[in-house]
Amino acid sequence: MIPSAFDYASPVSVAQAVGLLGERSLVLSGGTWAVPEMNRGEARPTVVVDLRRAGLNRITLSGGTVRIGTTCTYADLLASDVVARHLPLLRAMAAGITGGQQILNQGTLGGSVAAARPSSDALAVMVALGGRAVVASADGERRVKARDFFRGPRRTALGDRDLLVALEFPTAAGLRSGYVKLKHGQSSWPITTAAVLLGPLDGQGQAMVVLGALAGTPVVVGGIRADSPVTEVELATRQAVDSVSDLWTDVLAPADYRAAVAPVLAVRAWRKAAVPAEGRRS
């Protein structure tokens, strides 16, 4: 039960939505973060801007770019042929979202990205896929790369009067991917995640290994290529973990645990991605 008074708006266009934003507004996409926080009195906006009628729930493919509107739910992602074919890593992540059908039907990718909770699945996957946030404001529309978008725990490139309207991803069709998430039981939020994308990225045989829920923002593991042996992946991940200054801790697991499991998860995600090429794993 929400203990504070607020106005509710349900704009039918992006322009209308942007016009409602301010210092004390709160944007609602699926509501799975916003509503519980309002219930607990942690968020006390004066106006709630509900995006669900603003036409932001479409998934389109155009010229090698997949565009996913902010209010697309995880269920929408799982039902989408475009996502299945072009962003299998995103689909794998969506399939493991905690909370069952109710959360899949209600939670949105855009909402998770805008909320930027370090424990969310969405952040590391967005970075791994080279995604960009499409941001609308009174000054028009701009695009922000994932790595620049996430600034810290719950902090993004979105200002008070900015609206996330979509996420864009280059097609990853033909690339190999693996996603592993560690959590303490079915109802737990992620403790540490590893997202791997392998293949000829930019024609240089690069590999993306991104760790989520490990630090305040996703951690990219550098220094590996698509043909790196697994031992190098593990070593590179350890080095990346050691250089992190803001390891995440919460009531479910301390920082040193996440640091210990991150290399293990990176290797497992790597193996999932690499299986077609290697043929078998020991």
Add this chain to the structure above:
Amino acid sequence: MSGTFAGRRQRKHNGGEYLTGQVRYTADLALPRMAHLALVRSPHAHARIAGVDARAAEAHATVVAVMTGAQAAEVSGPIPFLLDPAGLGGVNADVRCLAVDTVVYAGQPVAAVVAETPGDAAAAASLVQVHYEPLPAVLDCEEALADDAPIVHEGWASNVMLAGSFGPDDFATVAAEAGHVLAGELRIQRSSPTPMETRAYLADWDPVRNELTWYGTSQNPHPQRYVLATALRMDEHRIRVITPPAGGAFGLKMHGHPEETLVAVLSRELGRPVKWVESRAECLLQGGREQTHQFRVAYDDDGRVRALHDKFIADHGAMAAGAGWGMAFVGANSFPSGYDIQHCRVDYTITVTNKPPSVGMKPFGKDSAVLVLERVMDLVAAATGLDPGEVRRRNWITSAQFPYTASSGLVLDSGDYHGVLDQALDLIGYSRRRAEQETQRAAGRLVGIGIGFEMLPEGADVPASFVTAYDSATVRVDPSGHVTVLTGATSPGGGNDTAFAQIAADRLGAEPDQISVIQGDTAVCPYGTGNLSSRGLVVGGGAVALAADDVAAKVRAVAAGMLQADRAQVRLADGLALVGDDASRSVPLAVVAKSAYTLGYVFAPDIEPSLESTRTYMMPNVRHLPDELGRFSTYTTFSNAVHVCVVDVDPGTGVLQVLDQAIVHDCGTQVNPLFVEGQVRGGVVMGIGAALGESISYDADGRLASDGLKQYLLQRAIDLPPLAIGHQETPSPFSSLGAKGAGESGYSAAAAALLGAVNDALRPHGASVDALPLSPPRLLAALQQAAR
């Protein structure tokens, strides 16, 4: 005991109401002019209250009143204790419905705000300005015992509420002869009962008649009435307590909470109904079970334990008026579980700290005795090379030894632990599992198998308290032949009401689904103590049986007159009174009932023409006079179970998966096996959850950090494998139904089996764990430490 209905897997007699959403829980109730209560709670673990400024709150929309602790203290007294530690030589402190000049835990109610809507009350509560002067707080029980520790309760010489011991102090002597000694420790974390339905109370004061009707989630309606009368300084007979159907209790809802009294105080002051519904975060303030044990064991070459000495400290949190501290006492009293160890000594210390108070939670401390004993047996098995099941066999009380007087003084009634183990090992396929384990280990998997045995004393009678080993029931047949059963025992949602219908149905020849069972209304139900200590079915059912037998005797007498038969030949079955098996000489029960009331002088002039009886059943095996060693026996039934658990621990992450769980329980005669299994399943899930990760945590300032079900993780249906459940029936020789309490079953053995399985999984790596919860960080750390 067998009958047409008792012993059967009967569905809830009123299940349709639940499935169709017709049941009214306390939070569903609404009365005209009802107002809503929100609480202002202390953000400090320890502080003086210098002043309360309610002006901003009072000015908020729809606020009716704000009450401070000082104001409440003018019109109410302290809340009487459910169990008073001073009665055992300990210390107590007054507990009131609102803190007056000091707060002793973060979350303690300080002021009350009443408004027309719950939202307005909550919003106004955040506007109440309380001026605190923080005091040094102590949040750890070992620190609380230090000489220079801040004292939690003013006037106490230390932070020890109560300390004591059970059993002979002869470990050293026996150890010298035994040959081997090992030592160990076990740390158990604080967890929380988390029923699906949180607490809720609705008080309705009638200013014309000066009477109170109080609706609430209380496990004990009649004792609750006494508690309210005492705290409100009014006559008990002017209070009616009604406890609507409950959505689970697990001990949380035993009386003594401040809000129970507070709603009544406010309703009386305002002359209108006042309602309060607990939030999940407030509910998670209630918890307990936090203990640290250190033990030493003396055993011989054959793995026979000769002596056990356990010392433990319990962290109770701040003082409360509920039953929380009793868990440490009962835990100590439950050693050495079902093992034949006469030289068993337990020393316990219950400390207070500036954390929220402990609340009584199933299985009320017996879990700690089980966890320690099962750990002991596994350690002895590891030291001697014996199979863990074999060690247990060698140490258990055998069937022939019952009734068995334990070192604690408890007299255990009956059991066949060896039989339960045989069945459990068969159910899990133990030999096959051990063979598979060798293969799995060779492949690098950490698979473990653990055995957990629980022996649970139930049905306590505590002198000078409302914890009783008796209860009462009224059985009534009206002129239409309808049967109504009214009991002093209540149900926390476990279904004893259906069992009572089955018992009455058998004796009166009626259909359980046609019987009305009324519980939880002090105006119409005979005096009883509700539900606690797993005694509802045993003594409540015993009382129903007595009362139903009385009424059945009268029905048979009248029917005999109508059928011109011998009273001894008349049977009641299938809605008829009949002579022997001769259906042609029968009369419907409805007709007999009507005749009893209108033709009594004709058919049975020697019988009082009222088809109603109220009887009280008392368990006969309570001993409140000390024996030659000064010991008491306050428990009346002793159920038991063996669980076998198979787990897989991920060596890279410490994440654990329960692969399989087999359970064989023995609660004596089962009146309704369906409900017993429901209790067992629930207990298992609760025990596994607590052992794996349910952990209440606080920040450095003593504020609750695990304040929601995303931080306090319960096991979900998809977390666990299907549970294989078997049962054995070793009836109680003392209870009239042969039944033993089953309400606390499952938790302890499941937690112990899990701990055993984890240690079995880790042993090849030289790692071990002796603290709960068995979280992935803890298991991984154990493996990493062993690897160094």
